[in-house]
Amino acid sequence: MLTCSKVNLSLAVTAKRPDGYHDLDSLFYPFRNPSDEITLKDAPAASGVTIRCDAPGVPLEPEKNLCGKAVYAYCKAAGMNVPGLVIHLEKHIPVAAGMGGGSADCATVLRLLQERFHALSQEQLEVTAFSLGADVPFFLNPRPSHVTGAGERIVPVDGLPERLPLLLAAPQFPVSAAWAYQHMDLARAVAEPPRTNELIDALRSLDYESAAQFMRNDLEHALFDKFPLLVLLRRFLLENGALRVMVSGSGPTLLALFRDDAAAQAAYARADAEFDPSVRFILPA
Ligand code: ATP
Secondary structure (H helix, E strand, C coil), rough: CCCEEEEEEEEEEECCCCCCCEEEEEEEECCCCCCEEEEEEEECCHCCEEECCCCCCCCCCCCCCHHHHHHHHHHHCCCCCCCCCEEEECCCCCCCCCCCHHHHHHHHHHHHHHHCCCCCCCCHHHHHHHHHCCCCCHHHCCCCCCECCCCCEECCCCCCCCCCCCEEEEEEECHHHHHHHCCCCCHHHHHCCCHHHHHHHHHHCCCCCHHHHCCCCCCCHHHHCCCCCHHHHHHHHHHHHHHHHEEECCCCCCCCCCCCCHHHHHHHHHHHHHHHCCCCECCCC
């Protein structure tokens, strides 16, 4: 099964919760490409869960890999013994990049197990997903969504364009979501009310100039302070026609919004020629 990836077209942090999570007000937008591919194969029960994956930075121990964690959590919620399984994970979504790759893999394994065993109700599946990570419930049914709470309140948003004139720039270094949240300016974030509904209206009317004004990521200031490459990339993209350049999720991937697809493609061609392969440019679809 193919997974999706996502960007946050806006990510406003509205509060810090006693459980350590943050409350968000965010517009999640999924892509079919880039995606990972996951297959499950049966194995003898005694051999437990095995993860096969070639990508660097992805743990293979099933207790650490989000695919393995999904199997354990599903079986625990269903009161089942853990079956013997080999999970093949073909990774294309940049790792620890703010594009939700691990969360997408995790949700996809939950969906595959549910297809096989039908052992949980939809509500149990959603609760299990949330217990595995704040972004996991979104990937149970990825569609453009206004997400609040810590990620568990998901309202699908209709009427957004099927495709947005976006270019992604993914530098090949990881940023942990925990680091990004620890270094954010919480007081500054909560002082500014979210404008997600205005962003949604602007996107629905294909008014990208206005949409650019409402895009926001409260985690990005710490990333631009720490990583000069991101400042350089942002400047390059703005000089090459981007209306707005912002960090996605907890970064370091940047998303750049353009006037139209042609402008995004022209910037892609120039960026790909200008930067070395340590930055991956992606026209998401
Ligand atoms: P999110 O938006 O869900 O926080 P992200 O893109 O910032 O995602 P991930 O790619 O999900 O980050 O990876 C975060 C960390 O999780 C990685 O550093 C990696 O060690 C660990 N990890 C565990 N399982 C996976 C997996 N299946 N794919 C990618 N990373 C995984």
